[in-house]
Amino acid sequence: MALISTLTPVFVAILCVVVAFILKTKRRSESPSAQKSSGGVGKRTEDRPWVDEDLQDDTEITGPENEENDWAETGTEDLPHIPYTPCRYPEEEMLERSKHFYALLNKRRSVRFISPEPVPREVIDNVIRAAGTAPSGAHTEPWTFVVVADDETKHKIREIVEQEEEINYKQRMGDKWVHDLRRLRTNWVKDYLDMAPYLILVFKQTYGIMPDGKKKTHYYNEISVSISCGxxxxxxxxxxxxxxxxxxxxxxxxxxxxxxxxANEKLLMLLPVGYAATDATVPDLTRKKLEDIMAFV
Amino acid sequence: MALISTLTPVFVAILCVVVAFILKTKRRSESPSAQKSSGGVGKRTEDRPWVDEDLQDDTEITGPENEENDWAETGTEDLPHIPYTPCRYPEEEMLERSKHFYALLNKRRSVRFISPEPVPREVIDNVIRAAGTAPSGAHTEPWTFVVVADDETKHKIREIVEQEEEINYKQRMGDKWVHDLRRLRTNWVKDYLDMAPYLILVFKQTYGIMPDGKKKTHYYNEISVSISCGxxxxxxxxxxxxxxxxxxxxxxxxxxxxxxxxANEKLLMLLPVGYAATDATVPDLTRKKLEDIMAFV
Known part of the structure; x- marks a missing residue:
């Protein structure tokens, strides 16, 4: 008992250290979820606030444990059903259509050399309309397409993107300084953000606001918006x-x-859109063959 | 001092509780990262092993800190460039094409009533070929389309899917038992997995194997494969x-x-494919208007 009594201050000291440690650990493990539940925006506005914010949307990861997997039914259970008789083609026409569509898409390439020539606005409206027909989890249609035609805004976008690229590249330079010099300028400077007549910025709505003001997670929002981008x-x-x-x-x-x-919208993709420049080039790459991307059972 | 001495056993007890709590907290916070760093596959094969495995792919969340954002250049820097002159249409034709394509896609609906009539295999080949033209991070083409036509395999797939749905629904039943009864059967029983002439199971390749046997993370694999699904x-x-x-x-x-x-492939989507059944119905839902999905700057 006497020994224990003399050790009391030691116990008190250990207890203090331990409590401090718990508080530190707890704060660290709590912070991501706290940011998450607050919508993840506007909390960390000091010192390079943007870097991690996109990482807070773990919608796809936590996953809809109790959600239905079948997008068609979820959220639409109370709607009446109506007959659906889609267009049907004879087999031969079907085959022709499938060939032509593949041929069309197979000519698509990612192009960085975009002509500044104007493109009719109505065409842009229609391609966005087409994108908006994508299926989405619980029919939430969790996408916003911001079409930027204004030169000043395009230039600001370019400055932001290039600034972040520069940080990326400079960090990378530590590793393989000389080798990357050639690549550096090509990748970091993005003329096309000024040149393209339109920039389409695709945002995913990570949650919605219910009539009672509560947040409703949009499950599969990233997958849905990516399909829409397709x-x-x-x-x-x-x-x-x-x-x-x-x-x-x-x-x-x-x-x-x-x-x-x-705050519920997060940028998923940035697409500069226009005609290809007359001197446009693309890397001479090939696509995998059918047998390398398909398995038949 | 005497007071402190009598309180010693109390301090000891508190210390024990606190240490136990720390150990518990630490173990909990350590486990996800431990799974992550082990590649996340084949570790937890006991008691309902399937549930969480998909959740271990945090490719999209950790994010490619040092990767380039521009998919066109990444991984193709060393390829020679070739001229690219895509098809160009007069403005009027362009507008017509954009209208027609939107009209075509706008007729698409998610359909659960699929006819068992056979569909030409070559058509399926061509739609998969079309899907394979999608852009992908670093041109990794991280997709595998498994086309299942075999009746026995289709039935096994149905059993697996319905079994998981049943678990989902039974868990949900705890909350709102009666209300969900009506919905239950509709959602849980998935005839179409037997009926459809083809099931297309779309897998994302979360990483690749390099020539030296090392794993190479496929950044943006989920986004790439979702675009491909679009x-x-x-x-x-x-x-x-x-x-x-x-x-x-x-x-x-x-x-x-x-x-x-x-093991590097994770299921992203399951698409039953065929003609619509003659008595097919769809929920009577509408899509958002252009002004609700687009902002113009």
């Missing part, structure tokens, strides 16, 4: 316009603020 | 076939094993 790419190819798929991860929040989008 | 949906609609987009989250690993796909 339709957009097909629609652009179909009218003879080009683009390059880019995912400006770290600039998302800055661009969101610039374009005054609400 | 092209697939457009291609199916173009030939008059129907499907329903489903994301059988929890059955992915079981289906992967059934279809003998390698």
């Amino acid at each position: 339709l957009l790419l097909a629609a652009l190819q179909n009218v003879g316009l080009v683009t390059v798929t880019s995912t400006p991860l770290n600039c998302g929040p800055q661009l969101r603020v610039l374009l005054r989008r609400p | 092209l697939l949906l457009a291609a199916l609609q173009n030939v008059g076939l129907v499907t329903v987009t489903s994301t059988p989250l929890n059955c992915g690993p079981q289906l992967r094993v059934l279809l003998r796909r390698p």
Whole structure:
């Protein structure tokens, strides 16, 4: 008992250290979820606030444990059903159509050399309309397409994107300085963000606001919006316009603020859109063969 | 001092509780990263092993800190460039094409009532070819389309999917038992998995194996494969076939094993494909208007 009594201050000291450690650990493990539940925006506005913000949307990862897997029914259970008789083609025509569509899409390439020539606005409206026909989890249609035609805004977007690219590249330079010098300028400077008549910034709505003001997670929002981008790419190819798929991860929040989008929207893709420049080039790459992407059972 | 001495056993007790709590907290916060760094596959094969495996792919979340954002250049820097002169249409034709394509896609609906009538295999080949033209991060083409025509395999797939759905629904029943009864059967029983002439199971390749045997993370694999699915949906609609987009989250690993796909592939989507049944119905829903999905700057 006497020994224990003398050790009391030691116990108190250990207890203090331990409590401090718990508090530290707890704060660290809590912070991602706290940011998440707050919508993840506007919390960390100090010192390079944009870098990690996009990483807070783990919608696809936590997954809809109790959600239905079947997008068609979810959220539409209470709607009446109506007959659906889609267009049907004779086998031969079907085969022809499948060949032509493949041939059309197979000519598509990601193009960085975009002509500044104007493109009719109505065409852009229609390709966005086409993109908006994509299926989405619980029919939430969780996409916003911000079409930027204004030169000043395009230039601001370019500055933000290039600034982040520069940071990326400079960090990378530590590793393989000389080898990357050649690549550096090509990748970092993005003329096409000024040149293209339109920039389409595709935002995913990570959650919605219910009538009672509560947040409703949009499950599968990233998958849904990516599918929608697939339709957009097909629609652009179909009218003879080009683009390059880019995912400006770290600039998302800055661009969101610039374009005054609400906090529930996160930038998923940035697509410069226009005619190909007359001197456009693309890397001489090939696509995998059918047998390398398909298995038949 | 005397007071402190009498309180010593209390301090000791508190210390014990606190240490136990730390250990518990630490173990919990360590486990996800431990799974992550081990590649996330084949570790937890006991007691309902399939449930969480899909959740371990955090490719999209950790993000390519040092990767380029521009998919066109990444991984293709060393390829020679060749001229690219895509098809160009007069403005009027362009506008017509954009209208027609939108009209085509706007008729697409997710359909659960699929006719068992056979569909030419060559058409399926061509829609998969079309899907394979999607852009992908670093041109990794991280997709595998498993086309199942074999009746027995289709039935096994149905059993796996319905079993997981049943678990989902039974868990949900705890909350709102009676209300869900009506919905239950409709959603849980998936006839179309037997009926449809083809099931297309779309796998994302979360990493690749380099020549030296090392793993190479496929950044943006989920986005790339989802874009590819968008092209697939457009291609199916173009030939008059129907499907329903489903994301059988929890059955992915079981289906992967059934279809003998390698460990780097994760199921992203399951699409039953065929003609619409003559009595097919769809929920009477509408799509958002252009002004609700587009902002113009």
